[in-house]
């Protein structure tokens with residue numbers, strides 16, 4: 711297994727009381743997998759990704775990349791966040807933004823230029839080398855962030871709701887771009903999204919999380935044909951079945967957490983009455 715999350719637990723030291731964001735997560739990705747992760751809002755998806763990227767220390771358990779424990783940002787891993795606006799440097803051209811991690815790697819100039827040109831062409835921005843991020847639309851900025859991750863030639867690409875802030879048409883284009891890049895580059899991708907349709911459309915598997923404190927609720931195989939396109943795939947009856955299944959699971963996860971908190975509130979009330 712290329713990437714493993716084992717018994718991962720994260721408790722934040724909140725101001726008032728500790729917040730148990732992730733209770734116990736275990737799952738893995740083989741090399742070349744494209745796996746989507748969905749869960750109710752606030753269930754700890756970002757927390758999990760930060761732990762996997764070595765940006766946040768887990769409270770318990772571990773993340774292993776090629777059997778080695780992740781304790782800081784590992785070489786060979788790239789992350790694309792939702793907030794493309796904040797992840798690009800506004801004073802640097804598109805080319806310089808994409809090139810920066812390669813400079814930091816100490817790569818020779820010629821190789822850097824080739825990789826940057828290849829990555830920008832792959833995301834359809836071959837003409838935008840000299841533009842600045844603020845001159846581009848949101849969707850184009852997100853393409854730059856993806857190009858930067860691709861140029862870095864990662865083995866593993868973690869994406870945290872990368873298309874949440876772009877319009878629906880751009881989003882569909884970017885989804886297809888991710889599937890194309892995945893097929894061409896053979897990179898292993900973990901894609902976090904709160905959009906159920908997006909998860910089913912993109913993934914070979916969908917990991918469904920429970921509400922916080924979070925555990926894996928189900929790992930669903932997406933048995934749709936490998937060749938996907940926005941019209942045919944989304945109108946496939948199997949697609950509809952799968953998305954309904956994921957939807958029902960997430961609704962159930964939300965209900966359970968509400969029932970849980972009602973129960974807890976009732977218990978507290980009872981406890982108070984006994985005390986009075």
Ligand SMILES: Nc1ncnc2c1ncn2[C@@H]1O[C@H](COP(=O)(O)OP(=O)(O)OP(=O)(O)O)[C@@H](O)[C@H]1O
Nearest residue numbers: 722724729731750751752753754755756757758922
């Ligand atoms: N630095 C922090 N300190 C305390 N609590 C935190 C911190 N960061 C996150 N949390 C809490 O941990 C839980 C999980 O948060 P996280 O952002 O990982 O969830 P998420 O699934 O990514 O959320 P969303 O669906 O809204 O993007 C939430 O209850 C959140 O309030």
